[in-house]
Amino acid sequence: QPEIDVQGQGVSIPSGSTTPQASDGTDFGSAVVMGMAVTRTFTILNTGTDDLLLSGMPAVVLNGDPDFSVTVQPSSTVAPAASTTFEITFTPQSLGARTVTVQIENNDPDESPYTFVVGGAGTAAPEPEIDVTGNGTPIPSGSTVPTIDNGTEFGKAEVGTTSVTRTYAIQNLGSTALTLGTVTLSGDADFAVTSQPQATLAPGESTTLDVTFTPMMAGLRAATVEIPNNDADENPYTFAIQGTGTVAAPEIEVSGLGQPIASGSTMPEVGNGTDFGTTTAGSMPLTRTFTIANQGTAPLNLTGMPLVELSGDPVFTVTAEPTTPVQPTGSTTFVIEFAPTDAGTFSATVSIANDDADENPYTFAITGTATASNQPEIAVAGNGIEIVSGDSTPDAADGTDFGEVELGSSRVQSFTISNTGSAPLTLTADPPVAVTGTEFVVVTPPQTQIAAGESTTFQIEFTPVTAGRVTETVTIESDDSDEGSYVFTLAGTGVEPQGGTCGDGVVDAGEACDDGNTASGDGCAGDCSAIDDGWYCEIEGMACTTSCGDGIVAGSEVCDDGAGNSDTQAGACRSDCSGVVPGQKKEEPGCGCGAAGGGSGGWVFALSAFGLALSRRRRRCP
Incomplete structure (x- = not known):
């Protein structure tokens, strides 16, 4: 009897298989939609002893997506040990996964029909994708609203003096080469392309475009950038740009005591010196120094005669005039004196004529108070x-x-x-x-x-x-x-209190010392509450020390006669407090063992950097 076997790429494909595999050719892989077709050849073998008859009409039938077709049918009769081939072609019409079931009617008693599934995926054709940014911020194609963030707003530039250049990045985010044409500008001629981008960008590659704003007249100036390219849906790539042309002009600002004084101010303030405060009538005059600054881009001319005029109570006078002109970013000063001879509240208006277009004259009010003589203040x-x-x-x-x-x-x-x-x-x-x-x-x-x-x-x-x-x-x-x-x-x-911890090396409130540990017997009490007799804890976090010669036996000292320590005096404590010089020491008055006022010593006070410690001075008696 016949025995059918179907193979792809030399690998048998089991009848009933529903999972396409690359190894046996049933997975056709990816193909571009409406692009190049993919064809697979499959072999039908007869491994039986009788002729294999393919009885279908046609011999190979496909059921499923029409993206697959049999382009070559096999022979209808296959002799024993012989074979025949057929071809299936995948031509995707749309994106995504596509599958079809292959069916072969035959006279194999246990494998008719012989079926298996083939599949493939439709993919988009490679294409370029243009992207433009300014200052690292995207600029959408077709944008009509310039912004500072992406550099399409150029800001201000002085007519005939300054220019502003913006650099834009053009990147190809697609999967095939991006071709750029010559970048052009439409609109005000104050803008110009000063550096063209490169003509071709490989996938992932970028280039730059420079546009310079050189205003030829004052006011808002605008243009549209147009970038020809081969991006299917963003050609041309366009966006709006704008800038403002300015004319050099002075800008006056007056301040007192370092604080600005608004032009037209009618409310004197102590903070900016326009309120002179209170003085005694007939006493030493009060003076205030005011500063005129030019915040503009052209010289500021003070045009008054005199340069600073006062109207109001004559107790105010200008004692030092400013200078003119005032250069851009420069300044000058003037001084006003308040010299009242009678008690009362006085006021005046300061007026500074100048060539600032919108603050001429610059005016502000000043005031001062005088009390009668022989009055407290x-x-x-x-x-x-x-x-x-x-x-x-x-x-x-x-x-x-x-x-x-x-x-x-x-x-x-x-x-x-x-x-x-x-x-x-x-x-x-x-x-x-x-x-x-x-x-x-x-x-x-x-x-x-x-x-x-x-x-x-x-x-x-x-x-x-x-x-x-x-x-x-x-x-x-x-x-x-x-x-x-x-x-x-x-x-x-x-x-809330930020309490410290004994042993942290920091003397906190309530601690007499802190040598960085909580051990006792080393000069600082285990709870840091006191300094032991004869010890000195002068540096936070450092071990306490004894001082041979202070008359207090502490630590490793055997004795301590204070100023009486001697390495030659019989019976005296050695100078390093390590022991007593052999011999009998003559009893000193007031130091006899058991004598009135004697004993082992008296109480003394030891003052350290961290507190007052009460300790007993111990003198060794002969």
């Missing part, structure tokens, strides 16, 4: 820095912010009350300094009578009782005519 300072009455913003610089203090601890800050007037200043309240709340306490009050030109101090202690920030108000009542109630705010923050 209170001033309060912390750390040498004035604390303005009404200050509600505590600051560590002037000591009004006590910072962080551990619960169970406290911090003391000193403040100074000065009398800058010409008559005695009296603090009229009892107590003279009052603090709201309980966590800030006046521990040292000030004097209540302060002569003209003199000062007094007071101390406030902050002892937090709970964790968190605490604010309280200080009030000082006095006979100052315009600051009778001098008020300012204090603040501090209570924090």
Whole structure:
């Protein structure tokens, strides 16, 4: 009887196989959709003793995806020990896995029909993929909104003086070569391609494109970049760019005490010097120095006559004029003097004519107060820095912010009350300094009578009782005519204690010493609470030491006569405290064994860097 066997690439394919294999050719692999077809040849063998008849019409039938076809049919009769071949061709019409079942009707009594599955995958054809970035940030094709992030926004450049160049990266993210044409720009002629990219990019390769903005007129300038290429869906690759042309111009800015003064300001401030504060009528004038800076790109011309004009109370005068012109990034200064002869509040307006297009003239108000002669004038300072009455913003610089203090601890800050007037200043309240709340306490009050030109101090202690920030108000009542109630705010923050550990080599609160261990007998007590007699623990984390010659026997010392140590005196303690010089020492007055005031020694105090230790001086008596 006949016996059918089907092989691919010389490997038998079992009838009923449903898993295509590369080894027997049933897995056709990948083929490009609508591209080159893949053909496999299969062999039908008759290993029986009778003719093998292929009875199908046609002999080989395919059931499944039409992407497969039999392109060569086998012979219908196969003699014993003979063979015939057929061909199947895979031509994928769409992407993805494709399969078909091969069926061969025959007269083999146990393998008819003979079936097996063949498969393959349709893949896309290789193609280029263009990608453009600026500053490492993607620029989408067709983008019409320039941004700073990707460099399509060029910012400002001065007409006829400066230019700005942006470099863009072009990369081929595809699987075949990317071809680039000449990059062109459309729009304002202020932009130009100053470096073209290379013409061809292999897969994964990149190149750069430089575009330069050189404004020819002021205002917003814009253009569109166009990159011809062979990317099927992004040709041409386009994106918008823009920049602003500027004209060189001066830009005036005035400041006092390092703080800016806005043009048109009508509210004088102490912080920028436009409020001169208080002085005594007829006393030494107060002066303020103001700075005119040019933040622009062209010289700033001060055009007034005089350069700085004052209108208002004549107690203000310009005593030092600025210079002109002021070069870009440069500055000049002028000085205004406040010299009142009568008591009162005075004001004036400063006007500076200039060629800044939008701040001419530059104006701001100034003010000052004068008190009558023979009047007291209170001033309060912390750390040498004035604390303005009404200050509600505590600051560590002037000591009004006590910072962080551990619960169970406290911090003391000193403040100074000065009398800058010409008559005695009296603090009229009892107590003279009052603090709201309980966590800030006046521990040292000030004097209540302060002569003209003199000062007094007071101390406030902050002892937090709970964790968190605490604010309280200080009030000082006095006979100052315009600051009778001098008020300012204090603040501090209570924090949980950060306790230390004995043996960590750091002397913490409550420890007398810490030699880096918790052993006893080495000079520092095992719990770090005390320094043993005759020991010195002067360096944190280091072993404590004894001192031969201090009159205290400690550690490895056998004896210690203090200044009486001698290597030649009979009966004296040797100079290294290692023993006694042989012989009988004459008894010294007050040192007899059992004598009044004698015994083994007296008590002495040893002062180290970490505390006061009480120890017994032991003198060896003869």
